[in-house]
Amino acid sequence: MVLSVSCLTVSRAGRAVLSDLSFDLMAGQALRVQGRNGVGKTTLLRCLAGLQPALAGRIEIAADSLAYAGHADGVKLPLTVLENLRFWADIFGTQTITDSLRLFGLEALQTRLAGSLSAGQKRRLGLSRLWLAKRRVWLLDEPTVSLDQQAVGQFAAMVGAHLQAGGAAVIATHIDLGLDARAQILDLAQFKAKGAALERADEAFL
DSSP states (O other): OOEEEEEEEEEETTEEEEEEEEEEEOTTOEEEEEOOTTSSHHHHHHHHTTSSOOSEEEEEEOTTOEEEEOSSOOOOTTSBHHHHHHHHHHHHTOSOOHHHHHHTTOGGGTTSBGGGSOHHHHHHHHHHHHHHHTOSEEEEESTTTTOOHHHHHHHHHHHHHHHHTTOEEEEEOSSOOSOGGGEEEEEGGGGBOTTOOOOSSOOOOO
16 A cells, blocks of 8 residues: 545635545555546645645655646746756656656657747646656646647556556546556545535645
């Protein structure tokens, strides 16, 4: 088991939005989190990532095993694609960036300034950090936003390779990534806290 959640209650603006949420995630598995806008997908992922405290319950995960990708790409605009990847590789202590360039087809863009990239290209660059991080559990909030069909396929292949290598992932998405039996679905509607009202958009992200 790489992640265990027991009787979790999470809040937004001091008000419980999800309660009594429990699940276990094993190596090689993905959990696909679904639910209407405002139900608490982002709030849950932020809580799992340690970006905000839970109101109640327990989260068990090994230290330094998480990689979180929120809505923001985390791209350094004044740097080139190659310089961005080298920056992250230095932070994570990764020796090579070749796989990250290849997995998202970034080879032809490596000399481009990140600030000149399209939204989809920036998203691909941001997601490529996951491979450099070498963390066992990925927490991904709507990772396919701005990606075209080809890039979605590249992302799905990267997640599949991560799971094959013994990793795990919690992914908030309505897109079927073709992970088959390796992916379970968690519908947050059944964990909506009593009295919680749906809002038009989920909680803001970092």
